[in-house]
Amino acid sequence: MAHPLRGQTAVVGVGLTKFGDLPGKTHLELLAEASHAALQDAGLKLTDVDGLFVSSMGRVFHPLQVAEYLGVKPSAIDGTNVGGSAFVNAIQHAAMALHTGVCNVALIAYGSSNRSDRKSGTRGPGGNPNAGVMYQSEYKPMLPVGAYALVANRYIHEYGLTRDQLSSVPVSFRKWAQLNPRAEMRGPLSLEDVAKARPICDPFTLFDCCLVSDAGAALVMTRADRARHLKQKPVYMLGIGSGTSHDQISQLANFTVTACAMSGPRAFAMASLKPSDVDVVEFYDAFSINPILFIEDLGFVKKGEGGAFFASGAAAPGGRLPVNTNGGGLSCVHPGMYGMFVSIEAVEQLRGETGARQVEGAEVALANGNGGLLSNQSTAIFGTAATLGASARTTKRAAPKKTAKKVAKKSAKKAPKKAAKKAAKKASKKAAKKVVKKTAKKAVKKPANKAKRRS
Amino acid sequence: MAETGNTFADEGAEKTFRAGLARGEFNIQQCGNCKKHVFYPRTLCTHCGSPNLVWKKAAGTGTVYSTSIERYKPEAGGDKNIAVVQLDEGPRMLTRITDIAPADVKIGMKVTAHIGEADGIKLIYFRQA
Numbered sequence: 001m002a003h004p005l006r007g008q009t010a011v012v013g014v015g016l017t018k019f020g021d022l023p024g025k026t027h028l029e030l031l032a033e034a035s036h037a038a039l040q041d042a043g044l045k046l047t048d049v050d051g052l053f054v055s056s057m058g059r060v061f062h063p064l065q066v067a068e069y070l071g072v073k074p075s076a077i078d079g080t081n082v083g084g085s086a087f088v089n090a091i092q093h094a095a096m097a098l099h100t101g102v103c104n105v106a107l108i109a110y111g112s113s114n115r116s117d118r119k120s121g122t123r124g125p126g127g128n129p130n131a132g133v134m135y136q137s138e139y140k141p142m143l144p145v146g147a148y149a150l151v152a153n154r155y156i157h158e159y160g161l162t163r164d165q166l167s168s169v170p171v172s173f174r175k176w177a178q179l180n181p182r183a184e185m186r187g188p189l190s191l192e193d194v195a196k197a198r199p200i201c202d203p204f205t206l207f208d209c210c211l212v213s214d215a216g217a218a219l220v221m222t223r224a225d226r227a228r229h230l231k232q233k234p235v236y237m238l239g240i241g242s243g244t245s246h247d248q249i250s251q252l253a254n255f256t257v258t259a260c261a262m263s264g265p266r267a268f269a270m271a272s273l274k275p276s277d278v279d280v281v282e283f284y285d286a287f288s289i290n291p292i293l294f295i296e297d298l299g300f301v302k303k304g305e306g307g308a309f310f311a312s313g314a315a316a317p318g319g320r321l322p323v324n325t326n327g328g329g330l331s332c333v334h335p336g337m338y339g340m341f342v343s344i345e346a347v348e349q350l351r352g353e354t355g356a357r358q359v360e361g362a363e364v365a366l367a368n369g370n371g372g373l374l375s376n377q378s379t380a381i382f383g384t385a386a387t388l389g390a391s392a393r394t395t396k397r398a399a400p401k402k403t404a405k406k407v408a409k410k411s412a413k414k415a416p417k418k419a420a421k422k423a424a425k426k427a428s429k430k431a432a433k434k435v436v437k438k439t440a441k442k443a444v445k446k447p448a449n450k451a452k453r454r455s
Numbered sequence: 456m457a458e459t460g461n462t463f464a465d466e467g468a469e470k471t472f473r474a475g476l477a478r479g480e481f482n483i484q485q486c487g488n489c490k491k492h493v494f495y496p497r498t499l500c501t502h503c504g505s506p507n508l509v510w511k512k513a514a515g516t517g518t519v520y521s522t523s524i525e526r527y528k529p530e531a532g533g534d535k536n537i538a539v540v541q542l543d544e545g546p547r548m549l550t551r552i553t554d555i556a557p558a559d560v561k562i563g564m565k566v567t568a569h570i571g572e573a574d575g576i577k578l579i580y581f582r583q584a
Contacts (some may be wrong), residue, residue, distance in 0.1 A: 135467075135549065139537070139551060140573070141537050142502050142537070146523060146525060150521040150523050150539055151521070153522075153562065157562045198526075199524075199526045200526055201523055202523050202526070249539070250547045250548050255521055255539075
């Protein structure tokens with residue numbers, strides 16, 4: 001039986017501000033701008049919002065501050081902070097609140113003046129989320145990068161990941177960024193550029209580390225029945241899974257396995273889908289090791305094969321499984337808590353609105369948020385209208401093999417709806433379909449060997 | 456309702472551990488129920504949930520589980536080692552390996568604990584065994 005939340009809610013609007021240096025604006029102003037854009041996109045008004053889901057590394061009372069700032073009086077309010085994945089985690093909370101009728105229009109919103117605050121030396125309270133963690137902060141480690149570096153070195157020790165394989169992650173995402181006019185970093189980037197860049201914390205150089213940006217982002221969700229009558233093509237929430245493994249890095253049980261090994265199966269089970277059903281993947285790439293761990297832990301490739309996967313070009317434009325089609329936190333934008341952006345890119349891909357970087361015919365997208373020091377992973381699986389009804393894909397790009405289709409069709413004609421769903425699920429489970437992946441329209445220029453510094 | 460009563464000592468695990476450190480002792484908790492060790496200091500066993508955590512002297516020996524070099528400019532103190540050590544009792548802890556060039560610290564290296572101090576706080580560091 002399908003999970004009660006599968007396909008019951010949808011993203012109906014998304015909004016983004018400009019990215020980069022926005023010294024003239026506060027984080028609340030950026031949040032409000034993005035919220036306005038997302039609501040306009042949905043054809044809804046701020047006064048329709050009765051569910052508010054926010055998170056911030058600023059004030060502890062951030063949800064109250066945002067509700068007041070926007071002038072909304074929400075019946076569901078949530079400010080859970082599990083790190084940058086909070087905005088993917090919030091999709092779970094919003095979906096539950098919407099489905100149960102606790103709220104009707106959920107706004108998930110974020111604004112950050114992280115880059116400008118650092119430049120002006122006005123980083124607010126909570127600016128260092130890893131301060132005051134006993135048995136960790138007392139040693140004054142270089143965080144967050146040090147935690148990810150320790151994980152990367154353990155992974156290298158166990159699986160023999162090479163410098164070029166690790167470098168292929170930022171290089172792959174830069175190729176996508178070059179197709180995205182919004183991306184901050186669009187210059188060429190080679191494996192050599194990454195290897196020779198300024199060392200930060202071994203094995204990471206500058207280009208293994210995400211950007212620091214000013215930006216705002218928001219998305220609006222409603223129940224599926226309402227979504228169908230709104231302005232945009234709804235993007236349905238098929239599955240959501242949250243996984244939490246630790247807070248301080250020393251407490252991660254196995255440094256080569258992230259909480260995606262929990263969040264992924266939870267999300268896929270709710271969606272009644274499997275990794276091979278996914279057309280496009282958006283990861284929170286705070287550091288270059290992350291996507292290697294996530295692609296393995298979510299079941300796309302076997303443990304130890306993530307480096308080879310990225311080095312093969314599989315995730316780059318033209319590859320068999322596009323990953324971080326906006327350019328990711330490494331090349332597109334990263335305002336401190338990037339989680340919102342993985343969902344927004346997934347939604348835009350499924351709406352077919354991403355221009356040169358569009359994954360043609362994309363119907364299932366996976367967005368994975370990473371929080372803390374790999375501490376929380378939140379995995380969302382979105383689908384187009386074509387993915388509803390049957391509990392697995394039955395559409396053109398991902399057509400199950402003939403047998404599956406026939407069984408599903410047959411049952412749909414003769415049997416009541418429930419039985420048809422059951423048959424379709426059973427049949428498509430058997431059909432180990434292989435999707436022929438599309439290529440991005442534009443060819444990507446070969447990166448030159450010139451190192452380009454981040455501003 | 457259930458009350459905590461005398462299950463928990465008046466002084467929590469945190470204070471007990473810090474007091475030991477001040478006396479030059481590295482103590483660790485072992486669960487009286489499942490016999491597994493716990494570090495950092497807790498109130499309930501993270502393996503089985505039991506409140507029956509018993510203090511014992513740590514062996515002070517372990518193995519480097521992972522290591523990295525934090526790159527600082529020379530004027531900021533230069534490169535620094537950061538490491539996670541797996542104690543022979545099982546738990547892991549973040550630390551720094553001292554008395555060695557950062558690049559010479561290797562995963563799998565046997566290390567022994569010593570107590571140092573940073574900004575007036577006693578901390579456990581390790582050096583090559």
